[in-house]
Amino acid sequence: MTIRLMIADDHAMVRRGLQVFLATQPDIALVGEAANGQETLDRAAELRPDVILMDLNMPVLNGIETTARLIQAQPEIKVIVLTSFADQDHVLPAIQAGAKGYLLKDIEPDMLIEAVRRVHQGRVELHPDAAGMLVNHLSGSERPLTKEDKGSSEEDRLGQLTPRELEVLRHLATGMSNKEIGESLVITEKTVKTHVSHLLDKLGFSDRTQAAIFAVKRGIGL
Amino acid sequence: MTIRLMIADDHAMVRRGLQVFLATQPDIALVGEAANGQETLDRAAELRPDVILMDLNMPVLNGIETTARLIQAQPEIKVIVLTSFADQDHVLPAIQAGAKGYLLKDIEPDMLIEAVRRVHQGRVELHPDAAGMLVNHLSGSERPLTKEDKGSSEEDRLGQLTPRELEVLRHLATGMSNKEIGESLVITEKTVKTHVSHLLDKLGFSDRTQAAIFAVKRGIGL
DNA sequence: GAGGTTCTCAATCGAACGATTGAGAGCCTT
DNA sequence: AAGGCTCTCAATCGTTCGATTGAGAACCTC
Numbered sequence: 001m002t003i004r005l006m007i008a009d010d011h012a013m014v015r016r017g018l019q020v021f022l023a024t025q026p027d028i029a030l031v032g033e034a035a036n037g038q039e040t041l042d043r044a045a046e047l048r049p050d051v052i053l054m055d056l057n058m059p060v061l062n063g064i065e066t067t068a069r070l071i072q073a074q075p076e077i078k079v080i081v082l083t084s085f086a087d088q089d090h091v092l093p094a095i096q097a098g099a100k101g102y103l104l105k106d107i108e109p110d111m112l113i114e115a116v117r118r119v120h121q122g123r124v125e126l127h128p129d130a131a132g133m134l135v136n137h138l139s140g141s142e143r144p145l146t147k148e149d150k151g152s153s154e155e156d157r158l159g160q161l162t163p164r165e166l167e168v169l170r171h172l173a174t175g176m177s178n179k180e181i182g183e184s185l186v187i188t189e190k191t192v193k194t195h196v197s198h199l200l201d202k203l204g205f206s207d208r209t210q211a212a213i214f215a216v217k218r219g220i221g222l
Numbered sequence: 223m224t225i226r227l228m229i230a231d232d233h234a235m236v237r238r239g240l241q242v243f244l245a246t247q248p249d250i251a252l253v254g255e256a257a258n259g260q261e262t263l264d265r266a267a268e269l270r271p272d273v274i275l276m277d278l279n280m281p282v283l284n285g286i287e288t289t290a291r292l293i294q295a296q297p298e299i300k301v302i303v304l305t306s307f308a309d310q311d312h313v314l315p316a317i318q319a320g321a322k323g324y325l326l327k328d329i330e331p332d333m334l335i336e337a338v339r340r341v342h343q344g345r346v347e348l349h350p351d352a353a354g355m356l357v358n359h360l361s362g363s364e365r366p367l368t369k370e371d372k373g374s375s376e377e378d379r380l381g382q383l384t385p386r387e388l389e390v391l392r393h394l395a396t397g398m399s400n401k402e403i404g405e406s407l408v409i410t411e412k413t414v415k416t417h418v419s420h421l422l423d424k425l426g427f428s429d430r431t432q433a434a435i436f437a438v439k440r441g442i443g444l
Numbered sequence: 445g446a447g448g449t450t451c452t453c454a455a456t457c458g459a460a461c462g463a464t465t466g467a468g469a470g471c472c473t474t
Numbered sequence: 475a476a477g478g479c480t481c482t483c484a485a486t487c488g489t490t491c492g493a494t495t496g497a498g499a500a501c502c503t504c
Contacts, residue, residue, distance in 0.1 A: 162451085177428075188453060190454055212434055410482075416484095419462055
């Protein structure tokens, strides 16, 4: 499936440059352009792009305000901020506005394309300096130290699972029933139930849902 | 100038592995090790390392609490969290505690060394998933960073839930049974079952586990 | 070869789950 | 006032789940 991309930048030169490069990418279709914030909102509402490359410094309506309104109207749109500066004054508001990416214009075109693809997949892309801004912002902020320490023992328990039990847990964490897991693993449902029982016991859970939540949070079954 | 590095990890195996690899790096000197949080604080006070690679899962004092105290005592120390999981429960507290890096243990050794150098120079190093956690946290959005982006259809369905159903989903996503949810919400188990049935129907799932997985991936029920 | 672990399968049984139907109460908007 | 949600509760019914016990086979290690 091709990615529907839109560019919002007041410099025609920048738009032209991206046009040329994007033309060589079969999986990305440039469906629209805009030279200011208001135009971006209008075009996006009509064209419904998947991803928007957004300049921050635009007339009429700046990129951050535009991003905020855009996300409010169409939360599924992925906004990647593409700008020339990475300072606290811009990074934080942009992310808070809902941007899923923050990149600098000195990025290599190939990297930019890669970033577009990843953001479209639901990941985030941050320039290291932008990440730094976020980290510094959060550093020293209030920390809820309520429920930690719980993870440590669970981590150990995870290591106690046999390979097969881990395999079952992985399947369980995709939402499969015992029967479906059995079919997938080519074993009986009975056997699956045995594995599930054992794994719940070792992990200290009382039902599969808790195990699935645990697994997803640990990134198992990706 | 050589970088004075310290390792805090309760697994001797991990420390040994790093030792071996670090020995080949002329600009990095391994000046100390610790197997638990308290030991880390003691050794760090005495050895004054530039950078600490910190496991989160340690006995006595966990990595997050250790990081917080460490940074308070010696703000110039750069802490890089090196752990096995990248979930909201760990990333955010770690950064708030003052960590300048958050990496997963499946990182390539060369990349780890590079990360140590960059953090030492004042930059930050985040695993993409960790960056995703921060962005999602700040944008207040409930967008995940999963790769299999099943897409906006589910996002729309989420909006179809009534406030009460969403509430039930949130509880469900913590691993509670219908009975427990009922107690927590001060309604009958029967009513909970009604809500669950409706929410499963609207979301298009066939059982609570699938709903819980979905919810956790969207960051609901933090 | 004895003992331990893992993987497999089965059967039973109570508990939890989910679908479905029906219904009363409160709160909107029209 | 009427129709439309939402929230609440209940009862029934079939399905799924999870615990438990028992057991055979393959594969380790000692």
